[in-house]
Amino acid sequence: MDADSSRLQTRSTRKRRKMQRVTMMDVAKLAQVSPSTVSLYLRKPAAVSPAAGQEIARAISALGYVPNLVAGGLAAASSKVVSIIVPSIRNAFFAETVSTLQSELAAEGLQVLLGHSEYGEDQEEALVRTALSWAPAAVVLTGLAHSAGTRKLLRASGVPVVEMWELGGTPIDMAVGFSHPQVGASAARHLLSKGRRALAFLGARMQEDHRAETRASGFAETARLGDGLSHEIINHPGAATVEAGALLLTRALERIPNLDGIACSNDLIALGALFECQRRGIAVPDAIAVVGFGDLDFSASCIPSLTTIRPSGDLIGREVARLILGSIQGDRPEGTSRIIDTGHVLIERRST
């Protein structure tokens, strides 16, 4: 058997994988147009004649055709997927942003590929690597702190990148967020304006949650510049929970017996502190004023209602979506800013 005949045999015996699902070709045949026209119709319906369009639409529904985005992604060298990496989806802040972002992107036919890094840079890098394997239309990261490898990967890929929930450094590409030190400063200023002088910042997991940590330093700095008699930053190594808030308040009272104002890195912690005050019979805000962060679900309704700083995860989600859609639509107008400050709002309620 010579090479040629073996080739022939190869050709004939080769069994192709089945896959009898409906393809664009089937639609084209039924609609009596070429596959290109079907593809064109699917991507820009306006570009095909109404007659052909109708015929194609009919064929699609008759066959129950579902386009294969994997094939499309390969052919177009870019898939209709946006990869989002957050530290934790359990965190209400990020859940809110992801939720909004997902809705906005879905409206434009983009899917969301989700990953969570658990606040680890190495994990994040691994996630970015797999994310890039999907040739995503864009990548969304949380914060500005990333490993060198992550930056390199993303830069090399040429994919639009949006970093969210933090401002103040140099983004890889685009950024949407706000300044965390300023949040801390706002909280401190507010407490000082209420005549509080013995302050504490209660945070959790600040060794990993770099943004919470910068809120703390913003707070400390302003407390120092103002005439805060004393101020402390107290960290709980575990997650930011209500229970942690109670523990943190206890620790704060040990350190600053005459404590009269606290800022918390998260409303859950603030709620825990509120509960602990109630347990100890400490009047809020008379004895201790409490400022939170996040304006979570319960913050307006708890007792006393919680003064807090709202970062607006919703708005961040919406702006991220806008930037992404902008970059995908090709024209990245150099005029529009690639860094969007969504600011923060202090909402004064009964706890201060």
Place this chain on the structure above:
Amino acid sequence: MDADSSRLQTRSTRKRRKMQRVTMMDVAKLAQVSPSTVSLYLRKPAAVSPAAGQEIARAISALGYVPNLVAGGLAAASSKVVSIIVPSIRNAFFAETVSTLQSELAAEGLQVLLGHSEYGEDQEEALVRTALSWAPAAVVLTGLAHSAGTRKLLRASGVPVVEMWELGGTPIDMAVGFSHPQVGASAARHLLSKGRRALAFLGARMQEDHRAETRASGFAETARLGDGLSHEIINHPGAATVEAGALLLTRALERIPNLDGIACSNDLIALGALFECQRRGIAVPDAIAVVGFGDLDFSASCIPSLTTIRPSGDLIGREVARLILGSIQGDRPEGTSRIIDTGHVLIERRST
């Protein structure tokens, strides 16, 4: 110019899209093996000789090769993606499940494609349709109630499907969850056992949240069978929030003046009710006993700590992952159950 020459011209003038990214071919060349071997190495490293494997690994890191999963997915007719559709990612229950699921799947090299249906069956169907465009390795849905179209699409696709967070009907393929009527019944039984006789179930968005609604009917049924003197189901049309809980308690007191026990479809609602009691000077549990659902973050730490029913979103996530990995590994052992009951636990605390 005849057809043939034009064909030739076509061939020569055709400009191919650039894409100079590193491909498997580049790796193969550098490692002096064929692309097939590289592919094999990437999929089952044990199948290639150690020598070749090392050479390939070296080449991969030298070139910074990132596999293209889109191409892989197309060739293999199934991508390494699991599509998860939940009603809302803002809901702490689902956030927990998704988070766990994502971690478990990521450990096996699977990505998560996320969608949220906002409790709409039509929206869900649209999400399933796009999800299937990705030829996912599996699809995860929430609950057992889906449109006929959704079922048809999924059945036709042959993709493994897991429905989670609900049991009691016929799943499309596999299911992990628990019985919601039983949860309601447990709550009612608990209140009855505490001598409460004038009961109410407080729920939100029950016209859409079918599972909350079945918890309510389970509650009502048990309350009726027991010697509950009166029981009511009260619904808030908006989302399940702390504020809604306060409103609902107010409504319940109007309807049942001698109210002495409530079950809530969600711990956020329970917390709101707790706050409203505090505002009104109603002692909990002396005057009114409160049972929640969800065992959220704050439930153990609030005042009084909340008796609640834990559905274990974590466990659900883990079991879903197990089922998915099982189906992907090919052998669907008919022995193992395709329906897993994760049950629920009533955690008694100070509010009852």
Place this chain on the structure above:
DNA sequence: TGAATGCATCATAGCGCTACGATGATCGGC
């Protein structure tokens, strides 16, 4: 020693789609 077996490696044909440029048909403008 020759046939049978096992093992590592390879060549190649698609997977289903989109981008590119080509092809006719239609339409004004001079």
Place this chain on the structure above:
DNA sequence: GCCGATCATCGTAGCGCTATGATGCATTCA
């Protein structure tokens, strides 16, 4: 009436990878 422009449509070559079966070589068994 001819030429270029415009428009809808088409043909086809990949996109980068994996599945399939073939190949060549070393090992084992009779």
